[in-house]
Amino acid sequence: MIKAEELYDHLVEHRIAGRVATPRENNLGKYARFGRRDPDVLFGLDPEGEWTAADVLALMARRCGVSPDPEHRYGQDTIDPRLTVEALDRVALAVARTAANRGSVLLGTGHPQHLAGFHSALGEALRAAGCAVLTPAHPSHFPMHHAQEVEYCALEFRQRVGVVRVYEGAPPAAGTASAEEVAAALGALSEPVHTHSPQPVRIALAALAEAGEALPDLVIGDHGWACGAGRLGVPAVGLADSNDPAVFVGEAEGEVEVAVPLDDGVRRDCYELLSAYVLQQAGMSQ
Template structure:
């Protein structure tokens, strides 16, 4: 559980900007636009487990959603240099996430937490999993022996992750989550009521019809499109791998406090 003092909304916004979790982020504009273009061109790697079909074939439509829901620069002529995430949108999404976490705790829901970004977001997810478990939620245990993408589906501190070569790997792949969702019924276990994740872990769960909260960066448009279409329940915009993972601790403290889970 976080020991960081709980910031106010304005203090958190200031912190997000200072640490570049939001505001002027490190991901350059050209990288963002490249990913939007790849998604629009039908490259399923950038769909993060969602089935987007032919509904997002115009890069400008993708940009418009990202400007609205993430806070990137809306100008299509801005092709290079700095891009942004609106910190107010980040905190608004955290407030909505807190309400869903509170509901999950009140109803003792079955929850699965996972990350494709263990180098950045593991602390956020682990603290969330611990808080929900302490509140009485039924936390999903990942079946043993699952493999995907030449690696292993592991679980550490209540968080499902991708392991390969004795290391936890950054992955966008939906395959590890797909393996979990396939294996649970085979072992007589129920699927989760709620998934809290990022990257392909979140997209795959949402596509399977599970209520899903996803964290996403400005260069990962698929989850924002899934939210816009109603497939993904909620998407939190943020830089998902800043210089020091402890920079996320005030955000996590704010989230769990707002959810009444501290």
């Protein structure tokens, strides 16, 4: 039996919450960029509200636990572990609802080296409960657009968790090469990469729609996976760092069901107690 107090201590000990590694100046910089509608920090949202940098700071103080003081510009910032535990309890409700309805779930992460295990654990428990864990558009190849460049990527599912890999090369001009020449030009694939993009979840949801299949009853993700799904009206829960304001704005505007405040860059195994706690609270401990 995992008690909330035990989870609280674990969060603080491993700096998943409490005095986290993300510096204050990084947080404030991302809040300012969100206020300017920088696509890289919107994660696929199109916010209804104005959301100035000051508005975002006030929201993040309430929902995440960062310092509300606008004059605190450098150094240490925090995530309130009580808010993390409360949000995980609400994730458990969404997971339990999906399991009770034998619903379908789509899993994906923009932090594959750290958070994939958390998502996979919930997915395996839901599959054991009779839910369909979807892997649409596997594999898919697509150009991912950034501010300064375009990368050619692959969407894949590992342990039923969607991840993005990047090709070393670039495809030749359309219509000028055979399939073999295109494959040779693309070259090898990277290991799964960190991304904020909503493109992967959009591709996965579009593949379901094109196949005439129902959209998932729940998306479990982070970054663009949570915000991109929520923007399209699909119930979504997302893990989010203190420099990821989009997930919290999505929650505040009703597009993301739950935003879980935590540092999303600690060791992968440190999140195992969190997924175990969610499954316990959902009545699905294995």
